[in-house]
Amino acid sequence: MSFIPEPIFSWVVLPLLIFFARIADVTIGTMRIVFVARGQKLIAPLLGFFEVLIWLIALTKIMQNLGNPVTYFAYGAGFAMGNFIGITLEARLAFGMCIIRTITRQDAHDVVEKLRDEGYGVTVIDANGNFGKVSVFYSVVKRSHIDHFVGIIKSYNPKAFYTIEDVRVVNEGFYPKRSSLRRRPLRKGK
Structure with a gap:
């Protein structure tokens, strides 16, 4: 990211990307669990694929930046928010x-x-x-x-x-x- 100065990218942009990636993968994971419980054999594996793909990308970025504790916080906060959003989304969809x-x-x-x-x-x-x-x-x-x-x-x-x-x-x-x-x-x- 040459147009964003390195300190801003490392301490602001990267943690935000990790935060939103965790929100996405945990929300998808929550929905996947719902589909598994309802026996949806096609959609559950598809959601699982994207869930793990996003998780791997987020984890890779943390491992590449082990000296940045803000990424750890972003990872945990994204997980918590992903649970909240996943549960809220599932309740609003109210399918089944x-x-x-x-x-x-x-x-x-x-x-x-x-x-x-x-x-x-x-x-x-x-x-x-x-x-x-x-x-x-x-x-x-x-x-x-x-x-x-x-x-x-x-x-x-x-x-x-x-x-x-x-x-x-x-x-x-x-x-x-x-x-x-x-x-x-x-x-x-x-």
Whole structure:
């Protein structure tokens, strides 16, 4: 870099390049892990290739500049920021499916009907909990619909117990399109 003076390149530009390279490779790595967990056999290896390629370039630059402690800091800070950005990006993309399991001691008929009216498929089971009879209902939901689904549950029973788990494979089912979800206030009985 002849147009940038050597001290500025070594102490400012190079650490910034390493910082952004680490952000890129760790973000890609986070997404790769998500794709591996979902069994995406084509995209996961491709992301892995670019993840490792970027990592090797960043590590090579550090090894060539062992006397520059700022590059170490940039490497660590880029790793931390890459984790943050990767997790944030994965949450925003919200691709895939999840299963929402809800357990309530209240009668679940109204909330189940509301969920079905909104286009969700719901399976209901009567069960016994520690304190007597409960209703358990399950639904496989697109991850992008979680907030809407949980909002309906909370509007009917704020104390309902629910869990959300990722689903790797779904075979058949009923899943509303986002446009079919009506955007109206969530009020009981409305």
